[in-house]
Amino acid sequence: MLNNWAVETRRLRLLLELSRLGSMREVSDVLGVTTSTVSQQIAVLGREVGADLIEPDGRRVRLTPAGRRLADHAVKILAAVEAAYADLDPGAEPTGCLRVAGYVTAIRRFLLPIVADLAVTHPKLELLMYEHEPVEAFTLLAADDLDLALVYDYTLVPASIDATVELTPLHTASWGLGVPAESTASGNALAVFGQFRDESWIVNSRNTADENVVRAIASLAGFEPRIAHYIDGLELVQELIVAGLGVGLLPIDWPTLPGVRLLPLAEPAVTFRSYAAIRQGRGTWPPLALLLARLRAAI
Incomplete structure (x- = not known):
């Protein structure tokens, strides 16, 4: 059982981009961070949720089944966070x-x-x-x-x-x-x-x-x-x-x-x-x- 998660949304963003691109180097290029930062943050995320999120795939990496499930959740979580920021933005359209x-x-x-x-x-x-x-x-x-x-x-x-x-x-x-x-x-x-x-x-x-x-x-x-x-x-x-x-x-x-x-x-x-x-x-x-x-x- 997983209790008291303290997951940062930026790590979920890294995982989501990795699921899409399949390469830490490409993720680092897209998000403007170093490859080592991507690797370290994905590792921290794995420890936070208590599961291995990636595995080697030749010279690249791929998400494990647990990583893919978390990436699916990340889509909804990040969308909700973006909606919340938009809703609270004083300049946003009132909805x-x-x-x-x-x-x-x-x-x-x-x-x-x-x-x-x-x-x-x-x-x-x-x-x-x-x-x-x-x-x-x-x-x-x-x-x-x-x-x-x-x-x-x-x-x-x-x-x-x-x-x-x-x-x-x-x-x-x-x-x-x-x-x-x-x-x-x-x-x-x-x-x-x-x-x-x-x-x-x-x-x-x-x-x-x-x-x-x-x-x-x-x-x-x-x-x-x-x-x-x-x-x-x-x-x-x-x-x-x-x-x-x-x-x-x-x-x-x-x-x-x-x-x-x-x-x-x-x-x-x-x-x-x-x-x-x-x-x-x-x-x-x-x-x-x-x-x-x-x-x-x-x-």
Whole structure:
């Protein structure tokens, strides 16, 4: 049994050329090394794999059955190594499978148009999309089950980011408080929140960022919010507001339903920040570099 091989690919290259040319001198001429180097390296390779790889054939040499089998494997091994180098070359054509996760709004607004365009401009690049909130996406990214995650946080409650994650800022947006249209509330964030201290509050069902914002501002305004509904979709949040079932955070630039009034928040402001998250050191991989460039350009 052969254990703990430490075979260098350059020795496999020598063996493969020897199988093709049948002469160490010809191998040395083709690869630009001395004949003694070819002989020594083939001998080292034989010791590494525990088998005689060549045998005399007149004034030349030929591969033994073990040598021929290893040469057959060398074809596949060297091809795989060359493919890996090409894949990791920052200047290479982006190809392969790219796994991307994001929250619904980011996928709908930013990612889908890019995916449609990449299908035309880079047909050898396959992009797989998954819908996940940041807390889920960060877990998958840490497990190397994703290549890129579209995530977000708020300036009031920054996300806790693992040191192995690299963030690329994409955009920021102001958020306000969605309330029933007949409301006459006004003032800064603390005053606005205080006017809804007795109302039910609506927060995200799969991420705690907006709940943390609600609790932080409510605490500054001197009350504990009654979180009554955990809703993921912003459209559904608005429908609950129209039905008089609560109030909740919404993007200032988001189209509102009839029956919803959107109150700006200031002092403190609620600023939403989105990022593209990848693992440290992966940004030069051509598919990732391409998608990051497209995201920055689009946003």
